[in-house]
Amino acid sequence: MYAFRYHRPDTLDAAARLFGECEDPRYLSGGHTLLPTMKLRLAAPTDLIDIAHIEALKGVRVEDGAVVVGAGARHADVARSPGCGAAIPALAELAGMIGDFQVRNRGTIGGSIANADPAADYPAALVGLGATVTTDRRAVPADGFFPDLFETALEEGELVTAVAFPKPRRAAYMKFPNPASRYAIVGVFVADTGAGMRVAVTGAGPCVFRVREMEEALTRDFSPDAVAGIAIPEDGLNSDIHAAADYRAHLVTVMAKRAVAKALG
Amino acid sequence: MTITATMTVNGEERSGVCEERTLLVTFLRETLRLTGTHVGCDTSQCGACVVLIDGDSVKSCTVLALQADGRDIQTIEGVADGDELHPIQQAFHENHGLQCGYCTPGMIMSALDLLKHNADPTEREIREHLEGNLCRCTGYHNIVKSIRAAAGKMAGAGA
Ligand SMILES: Cc1cc2nc3c(=O)[nH]c(=O)nc-3n(C[C@H](O)[C@H](O)[C@H](O)COP(=O)(O)OP(=O)(O)OC[C@H]3O[C@@H](n4cnc5c(N)ncnc54)[C@H](O)[C@@H]3O)c2cc1C
Ligand code: FES
Ligand code: FES
Numbered sequence: 001m002y003a004f005r006y007h008r009p010d011t012l013d014a015a016a017r018l019f020g021e022c023e024d025p026r027y028l029s030g031g032h033t034l035l036p037t038m039k040l041r042l043a044a045p046t047d048l049i050d051i052a053h054i055e056a057l058k059g060v061r062v063e064d065g066a067v068v069v070g071a072g073a074r075h076a077d078v079a080r081s082p083g084c085g086a087a088i089p090a091l092a093e094l095a096g097m098i099g100d101f102q103v104r105n106r107g108t109i110g111g112s113i114a115n116a117d118p119a120a121d122y123p124a125a126l127v128g129l130g131a132t133v134t135t136d137r138r139a140v141p142a143d144g145f146f147p148d149l150f151e152t153a154l155e156e157g158e159l160v161t162a163v164a165f166p167k168p169r170r171a172a173y174m175k176f177p178n179p180a181s182r183y184a185i186v187g188v189f190v191a192d193t194g195a196g197m198r199v200a201v202t203g204a205g206p207c208v209f210r211v212r213e214m215e216e217a218l219t220r221d222f223s224p225d226a227v228a229g230i231a232i233p234e235d236g237l238n239s240d241i242h243a244a245a246d247y248r249a250h251l252v253t254v255m256a257k258r259a260v261a262k263a264l265g
Numbered sequence: 266m267t268i269t270a271t272m273t274v275n276g277e278e279r280s281g282v283c284e285e286r287t288l289l290v291t292f293l294r295e296t297l298r299l300t301g302t303h304v305g306c307d308t309s310q311c312g313a314c315v316v317l318i319d320g321d322s323v324k325s326c327t328v329l330a331l332q333a334d335g336r337d338i339q340t341i342e343g344v345a346d347g348d349e350l351h352p353i354q355q356a357f358h359e360n361h362g363l364q365c366g367y368c369t370p371g372m373i374m375s376a377l378d379l380l381k382h383n384a385d386p387t388e389r390e391i392r393e394h395l396e397g398n399l400c401r402c403t404g405y406h407n408i409v410k411s412i413r414a415a416a417g418k419m420a421g422a423g424a
């Protein structure tokens with residue numbers, strides 16, 4: 001890791017001000033993506049701004065039919081939150097499937113979505129539930145938050161402060177994990193929401209995407225059989241040492257079927 | 266640049282000079298000379314470096330010493346009570362829960378965190394909890410047995 005300066009602001013204002021003053025800064029949350037990247041010298045910021053001590057970013061609360069997760073909430077906090085477990089059990093379960101126990105004790109939702117790894121789990125929940133990302137500047141709907149591989153709608157220095165997940169009627173997440181890292185080879189989040197049916201896929205493509213054909217089929221008939229015959233094209237899907245594109249395409253249908261079955265209880 | 270990090274380690278306030286980029290595991294091993302915490306992979310995979318920060322098990326190869334500044338750290342050196350082994354340590358000893366011992370400090374710190382949240386874990390829950398702790402020797406079987414035995418003993422002792 002190359003040398004850098006370390007800052008620990010207490011407030012959002014102080015963090016944003018520091019970001020503006022430093023040469024090539026990065027926010028540091030749980031560090032479980034950024035520090036490994038810096039060890040590999042794939043990132044070499046001049047300054048790390050540790051946002052883990054900002055009170056405004058902490059906590060998971062249930063408000064007006066939505067679960068609001070602070071950007072600094074760790075995966076373990078979401079997995080164990082009684083409020084989230086009662087309102088959106090699929091979200092708590094998804095958080096409990098990320099990495100391993102120690103990763104969940106450090107990694108945060110803000111870091112996960114700002115990083116936008118194509119195999120990350122949270123993007124499926126954000127798009128699957130039609131969540132809203134709040135930043136220190138504005139609110140961004142999840143549908144427009146993940147435009148491409150490792151890209152987000154965030155501007156330079158913009159800080160995610162929270163994510164609000166509306167409570168669905170029923171929902172479930174199923175993932176086919178990489179057996180070593182537990183990242184999603186394919187993960188499918190299915191939700192029957194007040195604002196329609198949503199099927200969001202992570203791991204399969206460069207970034208999370210929705211499968212409209214499955215959403216329409218589930219609107220007509222919310223059953224595993226409704227999606228069983230829907231194959232998605234392999235064009236543009238990821239192909240790597242873990243799984244080829246045609247295998248990922250196949251897994252999307254299998255995971256969607258299982259997620260619907262799970263949502264039905 | 267050098268900087269001073271201060272934290273409570275195994276109940277005692279400890280300070281040391283390090284760099285901003287010094288990892289917590291390096292600070293513990295090289296600055297404080299607490300070499301019980303091991304480095305197996307340095308890539309957050311193996312769990313040999315697990316310590317507790319404010320009671321939560323974390324991989325100290327993926328935490329900066331400065332992120333732990335002001336926090337409460339427990340390492341394997343702080344687990345026994347003087348010469349008396351902790352029930353988890355004793356159970357590893359009695360159930361052959363280790364062979365070379367390289368992964369053992371991490372396994373024990375991880376087990377401490379498990380038993381804090383779940384005093385009576387099933388075999389399956391123990392195996393799931395150890396997802397992030399790799400052992401190249403034992404085949405895990407006796408590690409799982411050790412943790413089950415420790416849970417039983419700790420429950421019996423009302424601990
Ligand atoms: C062994 C291992 C296994 C893992 N397995 C999985 C898995 O199965 N599924 C999965 O989804 N993830 C997995 N992860 C990733 C893990 O969830 C990361 O913790 C997470 O992706 C990043 O969160 P962080 O808080 O650690 O972010 P950091 O590493 O601190 O930051 C990541 C990036 O986000 C930026 N950032 C952080 N917070 C904010 C914010 N509030 N606003 C704007 N930008 C911000 C940082 O500047 C940085 O660029 C794994 C990681 C490891 C090490
Ligand atoms: S040395 Fe930290 S996880 Fe392997
Ligand atoms: S006892 Fe040798 S690595 Fe576990």
